Amino acid sequence: MAGATREGAGVATLSDVARRAGVSPATASRVINGSSKPVTDELRERVLRAVADLQYVPNAHAQLLARSHRGAVGVIVHDVSDPYFSEITRGLQRVATDRGRLLMICNSYRDPERELEYVELLRGQQVAAIILAGSGYHDPDFTRLLNGKLAAYEATGGRVAVIGRHEHSGDAVMPDNRAGARLLGEEIRRLGHERVGVVAGPKMLTTTTDRLTGLREAFAAHHRELPEHRIRYAAFDRDTGAAATASLLDAEPELTAIAALNDSMAIGALSLLRSRGIAVPGQVSVFGFDDMPMARDVTPALTTVRLPLVELGTRAMALALDAGSAKPRVESLAAELVRRDSSAPAKGMARY
Amino acid sequence: MAGATREGAGVATLSDVARRAGVSPATASRVINGSSKPVTDELRERVLRAVADLQYVPNAHAQLLARSHRGAVGVIVHDVSDPYFSEITRGLQRVATDRGRLLMICNSYRDPERELEYVELLRGQQVAAIILAGSGYHDPDFTRLLNGKLAAYEATGGRVAVIGRHEHSGDAVMPDNRAGARLLGEEIRRLGHERVGVVAGPKMLTTTTDRLTGLREAFAAHHRELPEHRIRYAAFDRDTGAAATASLLDAEPELTAIAALNDSMAIGALSLLRSRGIAVPGQVSVFGFDDMPMARDVTPALTTVRLPLVELGTRAMALALDAGSAKPRVESLAAELVRRDSSAPAKGMARY
């Protein structure tokens, strides 16, 4: 009965442990987080037993406050359940785990406002680094605000890395969307498609404009155009992709190709075409972008542009965790065309 | 120049703000987090200006420590990039956001050890609730250890809710895996399949055994068996699902149906079958489980068992955030068979 103290009355604290072990809090602390300061086996033993008895877990906030040590890393993505971001996150996670960091994932759901809130929140949590993944917005006010907050964070030692954002001036990993789209445009031209509908992403996202620009460049190189009336702006997801395809087809039934600016929308397009009994690629070719894992599993398997998604994540995390250099480091990762079964020469181009 | 203090020398703190505004830290604190205590407009104004000037963000750890207030909520999942978990997470996130809580997502990658670590970590972060999503493990030692830690957490006011785990004695949301599998078994029997290969999940997961049990029960009801030699244990992912299917087919080319215990593996099976030129459902029917979003997008669209994934998440979060009741609340969510194009009557059963 001798050891009976007022335990169970709330969370066990370090001093509870110390008291039970009959040592000072300092000694208990040293044992618990393996300080360099030596402690005799006798005391160490007693402390460890007390820890076990009390199921003691250090209060992370108190620790962090006391050490003013930055622990975790935060990433703000548009939406983790989107495979594009799951893959990137997988890469981030891998490196974070290797370096013993906890990764906190925040979904902005493409709401700039919420993105700002999460930056504040992560800053408040004293995270070691903030990673922003996913396209930026065409919105100067927002960009200025965001950059202001990030600058304040960096000014106090925080690290920032972005994936696929032009607007930030620091370390960045950039998928080469424009060059990728150019490859795609070349391929479409090569296959002889003249009437091409484009299912683009949200107009406000820079990724959308980058990809559109690349596509246009490829067409311009052959003195062709990508007229605005053959472009639809959707939400980068399956269902709006299907709707956009329907709208495109209703306006112009003779299209021979649909280029969707990401795979989710391409899959929506595929599904819409199937439901209308239009053969792919027999009547219409479909192109995607990103090469997310499921692109190979749909039928026909999707011709798309591969982005090294996981690597985007690993690189960004490496950038964020390695000591920052004076000059911003920008790594550009190349895209690659992946030909599968959803594309074929345009009718009358069978010689290809 | 009058207001120039040693700013920029680290993160701005509350007292920096107070000093700059010419008030006490107490007043600054009251203004900043809208305490009930009244503050004159004059002072309030000055404090807010100082906050803006200094780009001040409260140190969340200090706040949490001082209030000993539990803020965020943590969820431990097997792997968010698995659509099964992304969907659940989406549900969790929705409710968490509604209630103004930050959700921290932790991936255990099906490593019990890491799951334990994350529980400790979240406990240390003083989260308001811990949600465990995903199958438990057939491992009494681990279960005992985990329950011990969770009990300690709950003893100090933490809330715990689990999704799809039998082993925990508290609040739980349970997908009815067994009944769902029974439905699936019934359907397979109804279609007249006699030689059925099963691509199961990891043997150590209770979800695997539950689904297997349901399947067996349906077969037993018709005096049929599900012999062990027609079962393969894979890793619940696409690639191992394909490999397991290959192994099944190699051992017994006359199988007329493959029942995969989740959709990812079913998609792997589909891909393997396609690569071998085996028609689905012409020669072999394929069945999945979960009804993840992409099940409708593969070709042929997957016949599967729908689990209300998002709802699993919303319910669990609601349980976790609502005040706990004395007796554990267990909500069971029904599964539902979804017939699509990957299944057909067995050969010789065309009358169906």
Place this chain on the structure above:
DNA sequence: AGGTGTCAGGTAAGCGCTTTCCTGACAGCC
């Protein structure tokens, strides 16, 4: 023997905030 070096362990000062309790000013009352 006295001095010095070494080392295990304790003491106490914060880390940045919240909040209770106190103070002093002022208005309203007999």
Place this chain on the structure above:
DNA sequence: GGCTGTCAGGAAAGCGCTTACCTGACACCT
């Protein structure tokens, strides 16, 4: 005019830890 009540704002005590610094014991030296 003196008393009380009210109320804005400040002082200070923690929240649970870490760690620089101090203490006292002991061994070893001249």
